[in-house]
Amino acid sequence: MSSSNLVLCYIMLTDSYKMSATSNYRFVRGNTLGKKKRRNRSSNSYYWLSWHLFTCEPAFFFFTVLFLVFFDCLVLVVMAVIKGPFLVFTLATAFAGFIGCAVSYDRPLARKDISMPQPKELSPTSPQQVHISAVGPDRMRISWITESSAPAIVEYGTSPVAYSESATGSTSSYDYLVYKSGEIHDVVIGPLNPNTVYYYRLSSDSTREFSLKTPPADFPIKFAVVGDLGQTGWTNTTLAHIGQSNYDMLLLPGDLSYADFLQPLWDSFGRLVEPLASQRPWMVTQGNHEVEKIPIVHSTPFTAYNARWHMPFEESGSNSNLYYSFDVSGVHVIMLGSYTDFDPDSDQFKWLQADLRKIDRRKTPWIVAIIHAPWYNSNSAHQGEPESDLMKESMEGLLYKAGVDIVFAGHVHAYERFTRVYNRKADDCGPVHITIGDGGNREGLASEYMDPMPEISMFREASFGHGQLEVLNATHAVWKWHRNDDDVSVVADTFWFRSLSSDPACKV
Ligand SMILES: *[C@@H]1O[C@H](CO)[C@@H](O)[C@H](O)[C@H]1NC(C)=O
Ligand SMILES: *[C@@H]1O[C@H](CO)[C@@H](O)[C@H](O)[C@H]1NC(C)=O
Ligand SMILES: [Fe+2]
Numbered sequence: 001m002s003s004s005n006l007v008l009c010y011i012m013l014t015d016s017y018k019m020s021a022t023s024n025y026r027f028v029r030g031n032t033l034g035k036k037k038r039r040n041r042s043s044n045s046y047y048w049l050s051w052h053l054f055t056c057e058p059a060f061f062f063f064t065v066l067f068l069v070f071f072d073c074l075v076l077v078v079m080a081v082i083k084g085p086f087l088v089f090t091l092a093t094a095f096a097g098f099i100g101c102a103v104s105y106d107r108p109l110a111r112k113d114i115s116m117p118q119p120k121e122l123s124p125t126s127p128q129q130v131h132i133s134a135v136g137p138d139r140m141r142i143s144w145i146t147e148s149s150a151p152a153i154v155e156y157g158t159s160p161v162a163y164s165e166s167a168t169g170s171t172s173s174y175d176y177l178v179y180k181s182g183e184i185h186d187v188v189i190g191p192l193n194p195n196t197v198y199y200y201r202l203s204s205d206s207t208r209e210f211s212l213k214t215p216p217a218d219f220p221i222k223f224a225v226v227g228d229l230g231q232t233g234w235t236n237t238t239l240a241h242i243g244q245s246n247y248d249m250l251l252l253p254g255d256l257s258y259a260d261f262l263q264p265l266w267d268s269f270g271r272l273v274e275p276l277a278s279q280r281p282w283m284v285t286q287g288n289h290e291v292e293k294i295p296i297v298h299s300t301p302f303t304a305y306n307a308r309w310h311m312p313f314e315e316s317g318s319n320s321n322l323y324y325s326f327d328v329s330g331v332h333v334i335m336l337g338s339y340t341d342f343d344p345d346s347d348q349f350k351w352l353q354a355d356l357r358k359i360d361r362r363k364t365p366w367i368v369a370i371i372h373a374p375w376y377n378s379n380s381a382h383q384g385e386p387e388s389d390l391m392k393e394s395m396e397g398l399l400y401k402a403g404v405d406i407v408f409a410g411h412v413h414a415y416e417r418f419t420r421v422y423n424r425k426a427d428d429c430g431p432v433h434i435t436i437g438d439g440g441n442r443e444g445l446a447s448e449y450m451d452p453m454p455e456i457s458m459f460r461e462a463s464f465g466h467g468q469l470e471v472l473n474a475t476h477a478v479w480k481w482h483r484n485d486d487d488v489s490v491v492a493d494t495f496w497f498r499s500l501s502s503d504p505a506c507k508v
Helices: 003-029 045-054 058-081 086-104 233-243 264-277 303-308 347-358 386-402
Strands: 128-135 139-146 153-157 165-168 170-172 183-189 197-202 210-213 221-225 249-252 282-284 324-328 331-335 366-370 406-409 415-422 432-436 457-461 465-471 476-485 488-498
Touching: 128 264, 128 282, 139 197, 153 183, 165 183, 183 197, 233 264, 233 465, 233 476, 264 282, 264 303, 282 331, 331 347, 347 386, 415 476, 415 488, 432 465, 457 488
Parallel strands: 221 249, 249 282, 331 366, 366 406, 406 432
Antiparallel strands: 128 139, 139 183, 153 165, 153 197, 170 183, 197 210, 221 465, 324 331, 415 432, 415 457, 465 476, 476 488
16 A cells, blocks of 8 residues: 555545544434444544544444445555546545444434323322422522412422411412413511421422422532433433432523423423422523414513512513522523523623622622523534623623623533633633533534634533532532533543632633
8 A cells, every 4th residue: 555545535524524424413313323332522524533543333343444445445446547536536535434433423313302200199189290499598489280270389398297387378370282280389488497398298298298499508619500401211310310419509591391282291391300490499491392383373572481480580670571680509601592682782791790799799709690592602503693792792701700600501402611711712701601502402412513613612522411509608619511421420521610709810
């Protein structure tokens, strides 16, 4: 083999590999190739190639060697004899590359929705779809649904069955085309002690007792962070991993149920998350899948979301359930709305300005902001959307000046962590942007990345999973991304944060 030929082969091989990586994704997702194998750990084709070649992909190695030997000989013959049938050569190369990577490269397949029907033992007045959210420093909102009318009453106390306190709230319901929701109950309880387990029952139903733990008053606090959750088999195992994490509060950057207009799926989602969401506060913001607006027949957006996931916006001076903020254990959390107005004249913008002004860094040394559509993203999916680009243009300066430590986003069904960044450039006083849209929805993963990987992107991978942010004290926090690796939770990315408020170089 001549060395120039070898170089030519290598270039063509890597190019065909790139081409086939794209087609292969569809190939695998189409379930033509359902075999369970390891998946790539990076999006860079050249990296994949070397990873496959030099680690443990015998099939790829076999096909590559076969390809090199066979086609290198072929090209010699072809060039010598016929001269110029490069089309044939390229097609053959692409084919070999395609076979090579189709055999070696697999992504977890999307999984279908799992159905969570109403348990038979539930009576029409039994509480279901219970979830809780923090309201102010020492109160908790309890939300639940009953099929028929039942009192909006919560009885609670620090020991099981013996409830020393009770609170009443309100009940609502909504219509969506032919669907009519159950009775949605909403009761705020408290004042509650921090870091304390409370037992509670709902609508005077003694067949179901629930318990919750309030967040700690001070550090350390552990957040579970997961976006684009859905209700598939992947969601189920991601939730199981979160359940084992001993977290204090869950933060969800949008796209909850993927009901997508089919309202009973909201009920199914409520039942799926209840075991976790009834025990720890779930603080959520909306994604595009929450909009559910249909021209003429149902023109009001966010009907189901607002009715079912009432967040503490009133308490944070916001006039919309789509954006709000709260303090928890030394962290100021800002939930923004990517699918409502965000331009500098908007209510949301003015509210954000006022909210940032009120922050006392001695009380909350950390600031975390949450959006749905990422402002930084090197995945091929969701590039150039107004909710990403225009919202960033409008609000990035505000967050930067306020010294926001971390911005979490969802939307892209993959994981990506950027360095500290502002205005597209690395900046030691800017927030770290993290995309965590990999909860487990039925649309599957976004596995095509822009090439080359931008310098500001530190880690990216299209796998399902969730993140855990443990804020240890005023200066240190540790972030861990847990890949949902074929249903096993594996820490695949770890990052230590220093708060910007403790960095003298950043004037916050
Ligand atoms: C969901 O996960 C739990 C374990 O956490 C398991 O017992 C259950 O069977 C799973 N449900 C489905 C529908 O996969
Ligand atoms: C904060 O936590 C980090 C990591 O555990 C530790 O090194 C540091 O000394 C702590 N700082 C304070 C002020 O306790
Ligand atoms: Fe989304």
